[in-house]
Amino acid sequence: MxxxxxxxxxxxxxxxxxxxxxxxxxxxxxxxxxxxxxxxxxxxxxxxxxxxxxxxxxxxxxxxxxxxxxxxxxxxxxxxxxxxxxxxxxxxxxxxxxxxxxxxxxxxxxxxxxxxxxxxxxxxxxxxxxxxxxxxxxxxxxxxxxxxxxxxxxxxxxxxxxxxxxxxxxxxxxxxxxxxxxxxxxLKGVETPLPNGLVMVDKEGTERTRVRVRWWLDALNTRSIHEVARAPLSALAQIPKDALAENIEFALKTxxxxxxxxxxxxxxxxxxxxxxxxxxxxxxxxxxxxxxxxxxxxxxxxxxxxxxxxxxxxxxxxxxxxx
Incomplete structure (x- = not known):
């Protein structure tokens, strides 16, 4: 089939x-x-x-x-x-x-x-x-x-x-x-908090304190937010490039x-x-x-x-x- x-x-x-x-x-x-x-x-x-x-x-x-x-x-x-x-x-x-x-x-x-x-x-x-x-x-x-x-x-x-x-x-x-x-x-994906109280505005105009991440990547917790985030570059511009993604509790179990x-x-x-x-x-x-x-x-x-x-x-x- x-x-x-x-x-x-x-x-x-x-x-x-x-x-x-x-x-x-x-x-x-x-x-x-x-x-x-x-x-x-x-x-x-x-x-x-x-x-x-x-x-x-x-x-x-x-x-x-x-x-x-x-x-x-x-x-x-x-x-x-x-x-x-x-x-x-x-x-x-x-x-x-x-x-x-x-x-x-x-x-x-x-x-x-x-x-x-x-x-x-x-x-x-x-x-x-x-x-x-x-x-x-x-x-x-x-x-x-x-x-x-x-x-x-x-x-x-x-x-x-x-x-x-x-x-x-x-x-x-x-x-x-x-x-x-x-x-x-x-229904919406895996997210991680933004560092130091930063706020990001999404395409709908909503202010967000968390960013969606590409959960299908390996070693999520050892990469920078810029590496793992699923967000427009314009939205990520205010986040320091060396800021790490932390405490992402996810594992693909299939x-x-x-x-x-x-x-x-x-x-x-x-x-x-x-x-x-x-x-x-x-x-x-x-x-x-x-x-x-x-x-x-x-x-x-x-x-x-x-x-x-x-x-x-x-x-x-x-x-x-x-x-």
Whole structure:
């Protein structure tokens, strides 16, 4: 079986249609049908940013309902649920605050799916169906980081299929809790504190005292922050180049290949390490290409550069008539 692991779509349905057609999927009037011996797997972040939110969700969930694809939850799906769920301790607030930054992040989604509407409630319930991770005999799939210790903390809050429950959503929304930290690790990645109280402003305008690190590198705690950080150079400019990354408690505890999205990579796709593949190559911006890794379940390793497929939307003059 070939598993077509598809990166973060972020509401760019035209790119998704183009990639599926390039991979040989054919629409039968109900859903996209994979070529013989193939199955799709979406690595999360289906929503936000792009202008085709509903179309993206309809394409993906039609494939899930037809059992020709799988998907895991991304941090944007999680955030959509938290943004829409009142805080049981204070009904005037939501689990994810409606501040200016969060409201802007959800703008594209809510422009098509009005807050509180019946269609909003429908899609929120469908998002609950996405597991936080999937593990097969041949590979592991998660949006940001395969951390079995964090997964063990989350397990009691999930269904048997590793799907979030309403109780789990509330528990993981409580900052300064083990459940919150575990959810952050699985859906957003590994972070380390910035030295000496430094603050970094991210692309959303949020001030951060921690920086995301490339957890797939070896010897994380013996490298400088500049070496291990996954952040723009402009954001790292205020951090001393000799500042060390410290107290990063992470170890990859599987021998299987691990597939993630989330990281806004650019350039020519290649494995991040001998064991890790990211399929997010910034499709959420016009210049980014929706990317797939074709995993052979019979021979998952070694990972191969030639297994990547990108849909070059800026080179495709075909009219996409499905939308």
């Amino acid at each position: 070939i598993i077509d692991v598809i990166g973060d779509v972020h509401g760019y349905a035209e790119k998704l249609v183009g990639l599926l057609q390039q991979l040989g999927y054919v629409h039968n009037g109900q859903h996209f049908v994979p070529p013989a011996g193939h199955r799709a797997l979406f690595i999360g972040d289906l929503i936000d940013r792009g202008s085709q939110q509903v179309a993206t969700l309809e394409i993906v969930f039609a494939m899930l309902d037809a059992d020709v694809a799988d998907a895991v939850m991304g941090n944007h799906e999680y955030n959509a649920l938290a943004f829409a769920t009142p805080d049981p301790d204070d009904n005037s607030q939501y689990l994810r605050s409606h501040n200016e930054i969060h409201t802007r992040q959800h703008k594209a989604f809510l422009a098509e799916i009005p807050f509180g509407s019946d269609v909003h409630q429908y899609w929120l319930q469908r998002l609950y169906e996405l597991p936080l991770w999937l593990e097969t005999d041949y590979a592991c799939f998660v949006h940001a980081c395969w951390d079995v210790d964090s997964m063990a903390i989350l397990q009691p809050l999930l269904t048997q299929s590793n799907c979030l429950t309403p109780h789990g959503l509330i528990a993981t929304s409580r900052e300064d809790s083990a459940a919150f930290d575990a959810l952050e690790r699985v 021998h299987k290949p691990v597939f993630v999205g989330h990281y806004w990579l650019t350039g020519t796709p290649e494995p991040l390490s001998a064991q890790i593949v990211c399929t997010d190559y910034s499709a959420a911006v016009d210049s980014g290409y929706l990317t797939c890794y074709q995993l052979d379940s019979e021979q998952p390793l070694p990972l191969k550069i030639n297994n990547f497929v990108q849909y070059r939307h800026d080179e495709d003059s075909a009219i996409l008539s499905h939308l």
